[in-house]
Amino acid sequence: MHGVGIIGAGSVSPGHLQAVATLESTHLQAVADTDAERLARVCAEHGCQGYSSYEDLLADEGVDLVIVCLPHGLHCEVTVAALEAGKHVLVEKPMAVNVEECDAMIASAQRTGKQLSVGHMHRFSPTNRAVQKLLREQAVGDLVCLCDEAYRPFNPNRPAWYLDKATHGGLWYQNGIHLIDRSCWWVDSRVVAVKALIDSRFFEFSADDVAMALLQFENGVYSTLIHVWWRTGGRRFSTEFVCTDGMLQLRRGIESGRNDLFIGRDGDWEQVEVTEDHDTTARQLSAFVEAIDAVTEPPVTAEYARHLVAVLTACMESSRLGREVVLQDS
Ligand SMILES: NC(=O)c1ccc[n+]([C@@H]2O[C@H](COP(=O)([O-])OP(=O)(O)OC[C@H]3O[C@@H](n4cnc5c(N)ncnc54)[C@H](O)[C@@H]3O)[C@@H](O)[C@H]2O)c1
Structure with a gap:
């Protein structure tokens, strides 16, 4: 069972929250958002831990898989921090705002041995x-x-x-x-x-x-x-x-x-x-979890997502x- 942490509780998060609840292999451990009201609402609805900073969520040992649902300019920083904290990461699209950021994310995934995929859900x-x-x-x-x-x-x-x-x-x-x-x-x-x-x-x-x-x-x-x-x-x-x-x-x-x-x-x-x-969204998460468990490439590789950027x-x-x-x- 993977403990999932969702960073960013905005417009795209309901689909991810639903996906985590749908799969038997995942449970929602925590959500992080800087918007206190939004965070309180989501945590009350889903009965999970809430953090006002993503760093605190990354320190939660019950989280082993992070879904990054943040504005585009934060994808690289938060994904690298999550990988370095030992978490697998599914980051929303686009992977990052330029290829240099994508390279930093790929290097971090390689260094830590953690899985990295991007939410290209189509x-x-x-x-x-x-x-x-x-x-x-x-x-x-x-x-x-x-x-x-x-x-x-x-x-x-x-x-x-x-x-x-x-x-x-x-x-x-x-x-x-x-x-x-x-x-x-x-x-x-x-x-x-x-x-x-x-x-x-x-x-x-x-x-x-x-x-x-x-x-x-x-x-x-x-x-x-x-x-x-x-x-x-x-x-x-x-x-x-x-x-x-x-x-x-x-x-x-x-x-x-x-x-x-x-x-x-x-x-x-x-x-x-x-x-x-x-x-x-549930199928996307399921495929990512299967790749983590089987230690195989996810359907959307970081290298592929980098090419898109x-x-x-x-x-x-x-x-x-x-x-x-x-x-x-x-
Ligand atoms: N696949 C899709 O169909 C789809 C649809 C919508 C959005 N998206 C993607 O999802 C991502 C998020 O988009 P959105 O529409 O949910 O944005 P949003 O603005 O609705 O939500 C972003 C959330 O992040 C929070 N946040 C901002 N900075 C933070 C920080 N430093 N730490 C913690 N929380 C912080 C904000 O308070 C907000 O709640 C983007 O990459 C976007 O492209 C994908």
């Missing part, structure tokens, strides 16, 4: 996995390119750090990393070059609200990522995969929230039945320079 969705299986089986031939698009309103109830460039807020760090992960996982290759627009066009805050990126993969596949937090517009979430013998399409229903999967051949779309559920920051650099950027780490 691969635990049954529909996303069904796409991956069809691609691997070459059900519609070889993948040529894909386009992953998300258009949605900005959520004004975000805490201040989400809106500030200085604290690595904005749509690209927050959601762009999901799009990069999905592409890298589906394409199953490393990104070698990017060309991107990452900017703030709709709102007054300093962090970005629009992103468009073209990723070129080592295996010859290309992907286009588009993500917009609009001031006014229409919602749409869809992913198209162009393959040599047909297409695949993921459409997320606006009302249903369901991800529907279709195969396109000869001008028609045929739906593929997949039972979608909302257990992705390299792609993320290369896109920002490309946008700043107004030209293609070739990745150094691939």
